[in-house]
Amino acid sequence: MNTLSYIALGLPPAIAIIFYLYLVLRNNKRFGFLLIKAFFAGLIVSALLLFSLYLANITGLDRFTSLNRTLFYAFVFVGFGAELGKFLVLRFYLMSKPEVDTPMHGITFSVMTALGFTTGAVVLFVFNLYESKPPYPMNMYLILAAPSNIIFAIIMGFFVGMSKFVESRFVYALSGLAAASFFNGLFKFCLMTHDYKLLNLFAFGSALVIVVLIIRAINYRP
Numbered sequence: 001m002n003t004l005s006y007i008a009l010g011l012p013p014a015i016a017i018i019f020y021l022y023l024v025l026r027n028n029k030r031f032g033f034l035l036i037k038a039f040f041a042g043l044i045v046s047a048l049l050l051f052s053l054y055l056a057n058i059t060g061l062d063r064f065t066s067l068n069r070t071l072f073y074a075f076v077f078v079g080f081g082a083e084l085g086k087f088l089v090l091r092f093y094l095m096s097k098p099e100v101d102t103p104m105h106g107i108t109f110s111v112m113t114a115l116g117f118t119t120g121a122v123v124l125f126v127f128n129l130y131e132s133k134p135p136y137p138m139n140m141y142l143i144l145a146a147p148s149n150i151i152f153a154i155i156m157g158f159f160v161g162m163s164k165f166v167e168s169r170f171v172y173a174l175s176g177l178a179a180a181s182f183f184n185g186l187f188k189f190c191l192m193t194h195d196y197k198l199l200n201l202f203a204f205g206s207a208l209v210i211v212v213l214i215i216r217a218i219n220y221r222p
Contacts, residue, residue: 009122011146016115023108031099038094038109042116045085050124052081064135064192071185074192079185082121083152086113087177090160103217106161107154114153118146136191148187151206156180158213165220 020035056062056077064070094100094109122145123129125136159176163169183206190199 012115012118034099035112038112039116041089042113043120046117046120048085049082052077074189075185078188080181083180089113091173095164103161103220107157110153110157114149118149152180152184154210158217
């Protein structure tokens with residue numbers, strides 16, 4: 001492995017540790033213990049992406065013979081395949097905990113789950129364990145893996161977090177999954193097609209989106 005691979009492998013856990021220490025100092029040990037569970041749950045569900053790419057391989061849909069196939073692979077097998085596991089952890093495990101008592105906590109635990117997921121996904125990528133390895137530019141993927149997954153986590157965390165405090169719980173929760181899958185798929189499509197102009201637009205647009213969502217989560221009053 002080269003130096004960049006080591007950095008990519010170490011970055012998500014490093015961010016998670018800093019995030020954990022900051023939040024434990026602001027909250028309590030029970031909150032911190034749940035953060036640890038969220039990280040390791042995210043690490044475990046990274047296996048779902050492995051399964052999704054295996055399905056792409058055995059169905060022959062990892063051969064990019066047309067734009068439609070590339071889009072389907074990026075948004076369904078990679079985007080949805082990556083976000084489904086994180087969604088299941090967040091919606092059906094973490095959101096049931098009393099520690100999650102504000103929409104901002106939904107974002108917090110979503111980010112920690114995503115950091116665990118990113119750790120697993122980067123390990124699978126670096127060691128070439130995918131049955132159908134996505135054709136990303138290696139160095140760019142390793143650099144952007146952690147920040148991009150944090151973006152998707154904030155988007156999902158806002159909607160799934162809000163679902164605990166509104167009547168339309170099902171709609172909000174599924175909106176979180178759909179939105180995160182879309183942003184993930186678009187990001188991976190940019191990498192697969194080497195369309196860096198679109199990637200820059202994605203970065204600018206997603207930055208605006210997450211700023212708005214964080215402000216809304218902080219200011220939410222039930």
